[in-house]
Amino acid sequence: MATAEMNPLSISGSTLLYPVIGYPVGQVKAPMLYNQLFAAIGIDAVVVPLEIAPADFPRVGPALFAVSNVRGAMVTIPHKPACVDFLDAASAAVKAAGACNAIVKRADGTLFGDLFDGIGFVSGLKRAGVEPKGMRCLVVGSGGVGAAIAVALGEAGAASVGVSDINTDSAARLAGRLTSFGVCREAFVATNDPAGYDLLVNATPLGLKESDPLPVPVERLAPGTVVADVIMKIDFTPLLLAARERGCTIHMGREMFIEMAPLYLSLFGYDGYTSDGIRKLVGYKD
Incomplete structure (x- = not known):
């Protein structure tokens, strides 16, 4: 045809x-x-x-x-x-x-x-002019997409990857795999406090529903932090809108x-x- x-x-x-x-x-x-x-x-x-x-x-x-x-x-x-x-x-x-x-x-x-997921995420960052090499990264969510992104950030040369999840056992397993497979210089279980990081990634579904809480305390975001969301259904999620108000660089899931x-x-x-x-x-x- x-x-x-x-x-x-x-x-x-x-x-x-x-x-x-x-x-x-x-x-x-x-x-x-x-x-x-x-x-x-x-x-x-x-x-x-x-x-x-x-x-x-x-x-x-x-x-x-x-x-x-x-x-x-x-x-x-x-x-x-x-x-x-x-x-x-x-x-x-x-x-x-x-x-x-x-x-x-x-x-x-x-x-x-x-x-x-991870390769696509890092490619999208680079296409937008963001180089993850040397960055201190916080990935919130240790499920499939969070794990993929954590691995890809490590392989891209991130200085460190903190993994935050309400299921701390899941976060610990992921951080352990990042270390044992040698894909990350430094990996650890973190809280969802974004202070001190260069890149924040929301790898949770929070933001799909209007009633969802924000995945991190946005008041702790420093201007200039790169804030990314993996949600694809909504371009400008509540997290991204709040981050933009604080002077952060934002990155949409559709990339x-x-x-x-x-x-x-x-x-x-x-x-x-x-x-x-x-x-x-x-x-x-x-």
Whole structure:
């Protein structure tokens, strides 16, 4: 089918499926981006959200890949750590973070997992002119995305990474992995007090709901601190608005989202795309 004739919702008997697996999935933006992108470049594939409850995931998650035309999947909260259990092989980032957000079914039927949140986040920072090398970083949230970002910041040369989570055991496990895998100069369990850090990352869902509290005491933010949020559904989250009022540099979650796109495409076998090229293809505005 010619590219000009393809509709983002065209589905045929040969269409390949790439589910977005999560719970909930109402906030995911991947179907809008990738289905538009597949149509623009003439790929007969669709991305569909699948809401799988955590109790069902150990049974349903692996079974999805028995479907012949499911060639890969994108994984979101809360399943990034759990899906590691049924992978046959994984990248170094997955092993260090203990989480996975990208799965491809290889020709022999085995599953390989990778982790793109962190790489996408750091790429977005650098594209915005922020170099994490030498920065003192605070990552609030030690789940899948927080773990990925902590690993990537360490690999990018951050001076230190503090991990804060209401689940201190989870924060301690992540800080321990950062140290044991040698990806970070200094990693430690931290509070959510942002004073003394160069970069603050909100890697929690706080901000998705109007009733959510702020993830950190913003009055402790120093002007000039880089404040980033991973939430993609809202560009200017309450945290980012409060940080901007205090003279901080802010960084939106959608930048991580678009920077991950060429990584997913390459994993799924569609090479040669860049984030800048994808922005032009889909009319994505900075």
